[in-house]
Amino acid sequence: MAIQELHLSDNLFILAENQGRGDSGLNEVEKLPDLRVLDLGYNLLNGSISKSIGQLSNLRVLRLPGNSIDGDVISEAHFSNFTYLRKLDLSYTSLTLRFNSEWIPSFQLSQLLLCSCKLGPRFPNWIQTQMDVLNPDVEISSIDYFDISASGISDSLPYWFWDKFLVFSDINMSFNQISGTFPNNSIHISLLDLSSNNFSRPLPRFSLDYMMGAINLSKNKFTGSVSPICSITDKGGLALLDLSNNLFSGVVPDCFESFRSLTALNLGDNSFSGSLPSSLGSLVSLEKLSLRGNKFSGVLPSSLQNCAKLKFLDLSDNELSGEIPMWIGQKLSSLVFLSLQGNQFRGRIPHQLCGLKNLQILDLSVNKIPGTLPPCLNNFTSMAKKVSLERRIEHPILDTGVGDEPSWIIQGTKQSYPQLGLLLAIDLSWNKLTGEIPKELSSLQELVVLNLSRNHFNGKILQKIGYIRQLEVLDLSRNKFSGNIPTSLFELTFLSNLNLSYNDLSGKIPTSTQLQSFDPSSFSHNRGLCGPPISPNCSMVEPPPGKAAVGSEEDCDEFMKWFYTGMGLGFAVGFWGFCSVVFFKRS
Known part of the structure; x- marks a missing residue:
């Protein structure tokens, strides 16, 4: 019996380059003329694709994603006899596709996946032939899954793209340099990812065709109001809405009551103003909310406490x-990430915040928060005890090769952090906090970053600070x-960034290979400190006193933002990359 289907994906098959012919060994499949399905995705194939593959005239499905196939340019000759081809997937192969501008394929695809292939710089004309309407009465296109993301296109979207059909299913054109306009009528979609392009003008109108829809228009140049979101047809099925990193402005409309399925909302890094809409509290399925980098003002609406499933809340860099409401700790107990950085919050840190046992990142920096630290911070279980990787929230980056890399600014130097999903951090810097560091803080043995700089803390540095053995960054x-500097600092073997400058510390800097390896600036302006690395020994004359430790505004530059800028940007990039993977990447 003739072989009609060959499914060998997700294995470790190696069809190495044939030294005599330079192909990947795929030419052997021409000996299977009845083959209808060829699936060799995500193996270890390399070399080039022979034109003889075009002899498989009965082929319906061709899947070769995730291999190292490159070699010669793919032309129409490779597809010469694919009359019945319906599904084509060459994603993540880095293949170059070049077709004659007049070429009209003999096939009609229902799925076209060419992510990371080289199609540009012009938008391929042959794609127009795959968008022919099958039934003009209902205007349904033949293609329902379309992915040309990260394909090197830097062109205007052709006029025929939206006019050719009105009903889509899944579209991904992210990570290109595509520009263009949108039709006046609604765009019917299930999943739409146009992120990281050059689209501009006002927000288009959308209509959802299926449940669990997603719209990602981030990192473009859209302008004006976002009021069209109130007109989304069947918005109850929308699961993700990302309009971040655009040029939107004005007041966010108070119309979220109908978005009952929304799990992720990102309006960050625009120019929105006014109060937060109270209808955000209607998003009872919401797990991720980012409104960072805008001009929102006023108090937090109490309705937000209804979003009990929230795990990620970023309201940083607003007004x-x-x-800080007590209900954050009482009602939002699932929070893993909380950032209120760069606002004008006043009042003490509520002890109810200690109820966030799953919290992994807490950033309250650059506010006007007074008072002492609540001793109950040791209730942050995720920071105090080792938890399995399965329970740790992870933030992989969208793997296109052209996305941003998570990073932060540490003492004026940009550094990457490859595992932001495993980061455990507390940043309370640039506030008006007073008193001593509570001894309970030493129970947070899994904490990686602790920044208490630019406050009014006094007393001795926590003697058992060395118990926080995972610390990599410590800024006091x-x-x-x-x-004296506690000798327990010796035990922080992972410590790579230390800043104890501008305090009233005294005595000899404890001798250890690690402490002496830090730059002298890490200990500067403590007139009572001596010994390496700030002086050869303690018999030398002490350096003159520096400026006041608290309230000094010198070096108010990149160092001023070394932690919160990098952590906010880096974590947000990782997180929203994760959302893209969840909603837009198909197996």
Whole structure:
């Protein structure tokens, strides 16, 4: 019996380059003329594709994604006899596709996946032939899954693209340099990813055709109001809406009552103003909310406490004010990431915040928060105890090869952090906090980053700070700490960034290979400190006193934002990359 289907994907098959012919060994499949399905995705194929593959005249499905196939340019000759081809997937192969501008394929595809192939710089004309309407009465296109992301296209979207058909299923054209306009009528989609392009003008109108839809228009140049989101047809089925990193402005409309399925909303890095819409509290399925980098003002609406499933809440870099609500710790107990950085919050840190046992990143920096630290911070179980990787939230980056890499600014130097999903951090810098560091903080043994700089803390540095054995970044600068540097710092074997400058510390810097390896600036402006690395020994004359440790505005430059800028940007990039993977990447 003749072989009609060959499914060998997700194995470790190696069809190495044939030294005599330079192909990947795929030419052997021409000996199977009855083959209808050829699936060799995600193996270890390399070399080139022979034109003889075009002799498989009965082929319906061709899947070769995730291999190292490159070699010669793919031309129409490779597809000469594919009359019945319906599904084509060459994603993640880095193949170059070049076809004659007049070429009309003999096939009509229902799925076209060419992610990371080289199609540009012009938008391929032959794609128009795959968008012919099968039934003009209902205007249904033949193609329902379309992915040309990261394909090197830097062109205007052709006029025929939206006019050719009105009903889509899944479209992914992200990570190109595509520009163009949108039709006046609604765009029917299930999943739409146009992120990281050059689209501009006002927000188009959308109509969802299926449940669990997703719209990602981030990192473009869209302008004006986002009020068209209120007109989305069947918006109850929308699961993800990402309009971040655009030029939107004005007040966000208060019309979220009908978005009952929304699990991720990102309006960050625009120019929105006004109060947060109270209808956000209607998003009872919401797990991720980012409104960072806008001009939102006023207090947090109490309706947000209804979003009990929230795991990620980023309201940083706005103009929000008032006290930090107690209900954040009482009602949003699932939070893993909380950032209120760069606002105008006042009032003490509520002890109810200690109820966030799953919290992995807490950023309250650059506010006007007074008072002492609540001793119950040791209730942050995720920071105090080792938890399995399965329970840790992860933030992989969209693997296109052209996406942003998560990074932060550490003392003026941009550094990458490859595993932001495993980061455990507390940043309370640039506030008005007072008193001593509570001894309970030493229970957070899994904490990686601790930044308490530019406050009014006093007393001795926590003697058991060395118990936080996973610390990599410790910044206690510009406070009023006094006494000796604790010898337990020896135990912080992972410590790579230390800043104790601008305090009232005294005595000899403890001798250890690690502490002496830090730059002298890490200990500067503590007139009572001596010994390496700031002086050869303690018999030398002490350096003159520096400027006041607290309130000094010198070096208010990149160092001022070294932690919160990088952590906010880096974490957000990783997180929203994760959302893209969840909603737009198919197996």
